[in-house]
Amino acid sequence: MRNIWTIAKREYDHYFISPIAYVVAIALLTLVGGYFAIILLAANQQAASGFGFVPEISEVNNLFAFILLIATPALTMRLLADETRTGTIELLLTAPVRDYELVIGKWLGSLLFMVSIIAVTLIYAFILNNQVDPGIDLKLLLSSYLGLILLAGAFLAIGVGISAVFSNQITAFISTLAIFIGLWWLIGIPASLLPVGGEFFRYMVMNTHFGGAFNTGVINLSDLIYFASLIAIGLFTGTVAIEIRRWR
Amino acid sequence: MIQVNGLTKDYGARRALHNITFDANQGEIVGFLGPNGAGKTTTMRILTGYMPPTDGTAMVAGYDVVEESLEVRRRVGYMPETVPLYTDMTALEYLKFMADLRHIPDSEDRAYETLESVNLKDRANSFIGNFSKGMRQRVGLAQALIHRPEVLILDEPTIGLDPNQVVEIREVIREIGKDRTVLFSTHILSEAQQICDRVLIINKGKIVAEDTPENLQSRLVGSQRVVLRVRGESDDLAGKVQKVKGVRDVEAKADGSVEFEFSAGQDVRPQVAKAVVQGGYDLLEMRPMGLSLEEIFLELTRDNASGKKSS
Numbered sequence: 001m002r003n004i005w006t007i008a009k010r011e012y013d014h015y016f017i018s019p020i021a022y023v024v025a026i027a028l029l030t031l032v033g034g035y036f037a038i039i040l041l042a043a044n045q046q047a048a049s050g051f052g053f054v055p056e057i058s059e060v061n062n063l064f065a066f067i068l069l070i071a072t073p074a075l076t077m078r079l080l081a082d083e084t085r086t087g088t089i090e091l092l093l094t095a096p097v098r099d100y101e102l103v104i105g106k107w108l109g110s111l112l113f114m115v116s117i118i119a120v121t122l123i124y125a126f127i128l129n130n131q132v133d134p135g136i137d138l139k140l141l142l143s144s145y146l147g148l149i150l151l152a153g154a155f156l157a158i159g160v161g162i163s164a165v166f167s168n169q170i171t172a173f174i175s176t177l178a179i180f181i182g183l184w185w186l187i188g189i190p191a192s193l194l195p196v197g198g199e200f201f202r203y204m205v206m207n208t209h210f211g212g213a214f215n216t217g218v219i220n221l222s223d224l225i226y227f228a229s230l231i232a233i234g235l236f237t238g239t240v241a242i243e244i245r246r247w248r
Numbered sequence: 249m250i251q252v253n254g255l256t257k258d259y260g261a262r263r264a265l266h267n268i269t270f271d272a273n274q275g276e277i278v279g280f281l282g283p284n285g286a287g288k289t290t291t292m293r294i295l296t297g298y299m300p301p302t303d304g305t306a307m308v309a310g311y312d313v314v315e316e317s318l319e320v321r322r323r324v325g326y327m328p329e330t331v332p333l334y335t336d337m338t339a340l341e342y343l344k345f346m347a348d349l350r351h352i353p354d355s356e357d358r359a360y361e362t363l364e365s366v367n368l369k370d371r372a373n374s375f376i377g378n379f380s381k382g383m384r385q386r387v388g389l390a391q392a393l394i395h396r397p398e399v400l401i402l403d404e405p406t407i408g409l410d411p412n413q414v415v416e417i418r419e420v421i422r423e424i425g426k427d428r429t430v431l432f433s434t435h436i437l438s439e440a441q442q443i444c445d446r447v448l449i450i451n452k453g454k455i456v457a458e459d460t461p462e463n464l465q466s467r468l469v470g471s472q473r474v475v476l477r478v479r480g481e482s483d484d485l486a487g488k489v490q491k492v493k494g495v496r497d498v499e500a501k502a503d504g505s506v507e508f509e510f511s512a513g514q515d516v517r518p519q520v521a522k523a524v525v526q527g528g529y530d531l532l533e534m535r536p537m538g539l540s541l542e543e544i545f546l547e548l549t550r551d552n553a554s555g556k557k558s559s
Contacts, residue, residue, distance in 0.1 A: 002348075088332040090328045094326045096318050096349070098318070
């Protein structure tokens, strides 16, 4: 446990001196912030014309989730691939640290960084709360942010797993992105084509569990299990990849 | 402290280590000598728990490197050949991180102390990325020493250092070797001679010789090579030496000195000296040269080859 924390802390600190992390953070916050501003403006104008709609924080978080899909591979590609390239992995693998502690530590570090970015967007919720009457739906707010963190956790776990397989960051980035596109979109295609078994493919689509669940204010066990499984699979892949590296 | 028994390692179809057996006791400095690709790094990586062997066993500090890998890793300090470091950290941050991974209390104090022991205290807060090769080497050594390990394994610790730094690192190794076990690899024989209690020579994944440096050298000396130096011009010195009976392989060096060889038990030095003086030269120096590692190698591999043929 202590080793996980030591590694997570180093990784978290590293993001603050890493240009790519700043690019990701700025891109995420600008796009999401811009979108929020537009929604707010549109709502205010329409309110003036009488056809008012109440803007929800979940709309912003839907966009956030989609941008995460592209942003997280950029945060995770380095994590273990670069340790292999520079040889520093030899230090970690000869230190008294278990392979899974290393993988979980890396994941936790990246998740904490992502949570820091997500936390910044709480400002939007605060602004929105002052704009609408009688304030925003707190239950939806909580469930939406919990979903966002779980989604980020799943993306990052898969990214760490893939990063452990490769020693090249670009290869890790592209492979991770390909898997995300598969899980976000491609895997849902058979759902509407197959006469039977479509339910399974619909369950596998990531956004079913965020956009269609957490982000509507609904917290279901099946959605929790979905994200927990993805996190477990990602971290397990990473641990096995390191184990294989040792035996090779 | 280190007991290696029948260690074998395959990389795919290539066998990197063949059935290696040796041991190292507490307070012993053991030198691992061999050319690149001989299996030194592979052996060290197995002993530090980086990777498991294909066959055979290895015990370090009383623990099996495969079965009790974490126990072994707690007791071993390791400096890999490439000295991998996090260049985006300061020396102090880096050592503190490694100390934390080893659960050392007051890790920052310990990191500072260890930096002091390798003379890097004044650069504690500089980024490792800006360090010279020698300084990086010392940070790597500090990392290996930070938990005061029972066994220290150093892969080519003096490679790429300037002579002063080499002396410093050797001093550190000798100091540690007083009460702990040190296994280090090198391909410089004189280095092994200076600090090792025992030398293992490894070639093509096999141990070809194991002895004290002195014994190793005297055992292998079938012939003796000598350097000869005279005052002033030495144009025809080589020719004069060549004429002496029993002299072989005469070589005139660019600096004016002449080297030659003779078989052991047939000392021709008095005759050579006489010939030089009679030739009208002022003899300044006649000095036996130690065998270089390359020569020992050639010797050993030749022995091996002939041994195989006869069996």
